[in-house]
Amino acid sequence: MNNQNISDLIENYLKQILDDNEKIEIRRIEMANQFNCVPSQINYVINTRFTIQKGYLVESKRGGGGYIRIIKVNLSDDNQLFVALERMIDEELSFNDALAILQKLYEEKIITKREGNLMIAGMSKQVFQDISDEENHIRSRIMRSYIERLSYEETE
Amino acid sequence: MNNQNISDLIENYLKQILDDNEKIEIRRIEMANQFNCVPSQINYVINTRFTIQKGYLVESKRGGGGYIRIIKVNLSDDNQLFVALERMIDEELSFNDALAILQKLYEEKIITKREGNLMIAGMSKQVFQDISDEENHIRSRIMRSYIERLSYEETE
DNA sequence: ACATTTTTGACTAATATTGACCTTTATTAT
DNA sequence: ATAATAAAGGTCAATATTAGTCAAAAATGT
Numbered sequence: 001m002n003n004q005n006i007s008d009l010i011e012n013y014l015k016q017i018l019d020d021n022e023k024i025e026i027r028r029i030e031m032a033n034q035f036n037c038v039p040s041q042i043n044y045v046i047n048t049r050f051t052i053q054k055g056y057l058v059e060s061k062r063g064g065g066g067y068i069r070i071i072k073v074n075l076s077d078d079n080q081l082f083v084a085l086e087r088m089i090d091e092e093l094s095f096n097d098a099l100a101i102l103q104k105l106y107e108e109k110i111i112t113k114r115e116g117n118l119m120i121a122g123m124s125k126q127v128f129q130d131i132s133d134e135e136n137h138i139r140s141r142i143m144r145s146y147i148e149r150l151s152y153e154e155t156e
Numbered sequence: 157m158n159n160q161n162i163s164d165l166i167e168n169y170l171k172q173i174l175d176d177n178e179k180i181e182i183r184r185i186e187m188a189n190q191f192n193c194v195p196s197q198i199n200y201v202i203n204t205r206f207t208i209q210k211g212y213l214v215e216s217k218r219g220g221g222g223y224i225r226i227i228k229v230n231l232s233d234d235n236q237l238f239v240a241l242e243r244m245i246d247e248e249l250s251f252n253d254a255l256a257i258l259q260k261l262y263e264e265k266i267i268t269k270r271e272g273n274l275m276i277a278g279m280s281k282q283v284f285q286d287i288s289d290e291e292n293h294i295r296s297r298i299m300r301s302y303i304e305r306l307s308y309e310e311t312e
Numbered sequence: 313a314c315a316t317t318t319t320t321g322a323c324t325a326a327t328a329t330t331g332a333c334c335t336t337t338a339t340t341a342t
Numbered sequence: 343a344t345a346a347t348a349a350a351g352g353t354c355a356a357t358a359t360t361a362g363t364c365a366a367a368a369a370t371g372t
Binding site: 161183184185195196198199216218219220221222223224 | 350352
């Protein structure tokens with residue numbers, strides 16, 4: 001641990017607190033003052049070190065009483081599968097391909113029938129009625145977002 | 157949690173009372189005095205936190221003996237539910253309103269937490285990254301599609 | 313040398329707070 | 343009854359308070 005740049009210091013500080021707590025809530029400007037850096041460096045640290053793949057969820061609010069909240073989550077046992085799947089999905093995704101992926105997830109008992117049906121509903125043709133240009137593009141985004149969500153669970 | 161701002165305090169105060177009551181009636185000036193803020197902040201809280209999407213109806217009267225009344229909407233009657241939902245969902249649907257609706261459906265035990273989280277993932281901001289023009293429009297379509305799907309399940 | 317990561321800051325966006333002015337309803341005076 | 347006044351609540355825009363984005367510059371690694 002001799003990488004003592006400021007970003008690493010901030011990362012270590014936050015992770016140390018997260019060792020004993022499920023989540024932490026900070027004020028960006030306070031952190032920045034404490035570590036004598038510009039506020040946007042806090043965003044940099046969060047974006048590079050507290051990603052969902054690393055098991056962290058980040059929420060924030062602006063305005064008076066604003067905050068940044070970092071929450072530890074449990075990565076699913078099938079996490080690797082999801083990461084792989086997410087990478088496999090192209091920028092464009094047809095309805096039939098989406099259907100096939102969800103069918104597979106259902107057969108593998110990763111999702112219930114009802115969950116699958118809901119996800120399909122969110123990507124169905126009717127959703128994209130008058131914007132068919134972007135249909136497969138947005139569907140791809142939706143599918144990857146579903147898969148990302150399946151890759152972790154919040155700790156109760 | 158992080159009640160650093162007055163609006164959250166007022167919101168929590170009102171919701172706490174609404175936990176035990178179907179409705180609550182307040183006087184704007186009294187609230188403002190109690191929380192040491194200007195009267196219009198009460199309107200701000202009501203307009204941002206007690207919307208129809210969040211499951212609340214608001215009535216008020218001016219003049220002597222005036223009041224603001226907040227009423228919890230009861231969605232537990234399945235017949236009325238889907239009709240009510242259709243009405244809530246405009247041609248355009250913001251992420252926050254979508255969140256509020258799903259939260260309500262979860263509270264009413266119509267969907268599981270996991271189903272809600274998946275549906276939210278399908279409508280999250282990241283899905284619409286580079287097509288923000290149509291964001292709220294498509295989100296509205298997705299939500300309607302989810303609701304339609306849920307209404308089938310009911311009668312299966 | 314070149315590539316990657318970190319640091320910085322100017323600009324942007326979201327949310328909360330405040331206050332001046334407006335509208336509605338009830339009460340009181342004539 | 344009608345008019346004037348008082349007693350509510352409503353609206354809207356300015357300002358304040360946060361956090362987010364993005365790209366250039368600096369530092370570091372290979």
